[in-house]
Amino acid sequence: MATNVHISLKHHSYLREPEQTELGRKIISESIRLIDELGFEDFTFKKLANEIGSTEASVYRYFENKHKLLVYLVSWYWAWLHYSVNFQTQNIADPRKRLSRAIEVITTAGQDDDPMVVHIDERVLHRVIVAESSKVYHTKEVDTENKAGYFLEMKHFCHYLALMVLEINPSFKYPHALMSTVLEAAHQQLYYARHLPSLTDVVANRYEETICFLKQLTFTAVDNKTTYH
């Protein structure tokens, strides 16, 4: 179908909205490709401008710097995943099954054959997010940027999942901690499987194993009645 859903963000890590213009959309789609190819450290606006046949100065009119572009991509990803999970679980009445399905969608995000948004390659974006997303909040500006709303999308999504947990077990003490751990782990385990396999037991590209591990982690914790000291 290629529905072309429009994902709008709650903050302005950009100077000009990139979805609105041809150049803006090229900046987004090509930056995803280039960051995947070069890694975020070696990615520059000059190289990006060359790829899209534009100039450094023009790219700077959309984003103050490459860090803010990454913030945009990561926020877009969380908003898109939130939408996606919500869509894929809306008809599931049982909260347990809903959370189970949510974990599947989170882990396999971007593996769909049919992308939701035309100019964004969700498979490549997923690789970029797995490799680079933690860099958006591991900076000295984290508190300022948090106040500016730069991490709202992830926070909202985490809260949305935490509410599912509380539906299953209203007395569970750590719904947010559990879900932020699962969100990070879903990326980590895929990254480890590919690059540092001795840090995991799951095999690269075998998403079912990661899903199984994450479900076990989640449900044993949520179902648990005893406290550990």
Next chain:
Amino acid sequence: MATNVHISLKHHSYLREPEQTELGRKIISESIRLIDELGFEDFTFKKLANEIGSTEASVYRYFENKHKLLVYLVSWYWAWLHYSVNFQTQNIADPRKRLSRAIEVITTAGQDDDPMVVHIDERVLHRVIVAESSKVYHTKEVDTENKAGYFLEMKHFCHYLALMVLEINPSFKYPHALMSTVLEAAHQQLYYARHLPSLTDVVANRYEETICFLKQLTFTAVDNKTTYH
């Protein structure tokens, strides 16, 4: 006591061993302080050299670049934590209690009043590791550096913990995945509590809460008998 244990690494992210000379030790201790103050992105060898009254060129004789210095610090941290956990659990016969104690040591690492190594402020190093450690393997060179042994210390420590898990439940399917998740989560939850509190339920500086969450996560998973689909 300030025992001054010597931690030696299994690889050479350095050009000259920094522990061997006065300048080398100053590079280590002051880089920890400066990275904590400026963040890794704004940290440069020029600024470091200024702080220690030396020159950029001299620092470059010890480390090829700042990334390799971070690799050194992170590896040192894991080797030290491994030593520390091993030391604090060696007299505990019950594997369950041993793992429990290990989680406590991991979470509160560096909070000891009495540092083990004179020229390293373990409290500050712990903050640096929490904020920056994931950057060492999130690069395009991860596979090359992995082959060079740059991540051995973390991998060995993870394996050591995985063996504890298997002692408790030999049929547990994901001992490495679980322990790498716990290691990362121990940092993440502290970081979230301080900077992005809505991603967690634990409160900043309340280490007991993080410990309690991590123990629950670990033991419910390890004790579990059912499989989730």
Next chain:
DNA sequence: TTTTTTTGATAGTATTACTATTATACATGA
């Protein structure tokens, strides 16, 4: 058509991430 907005072309600056060279200080050992 006129006006405004967006882009391209070009230039320039401060900082970063290095490399190279030489001189000096210091310790070792013959």
Next chain:
DNA sequence: TCATGTATAATAGTAATACTATCAAAAAAA
């Protein structure tokens, strides 16, 4: 004692990065 080697400091220099500024041309909106 001299001779040798090693570590460091001082200085200089380069290519790339991360921007900012200006102005004209093109495109879009009024």
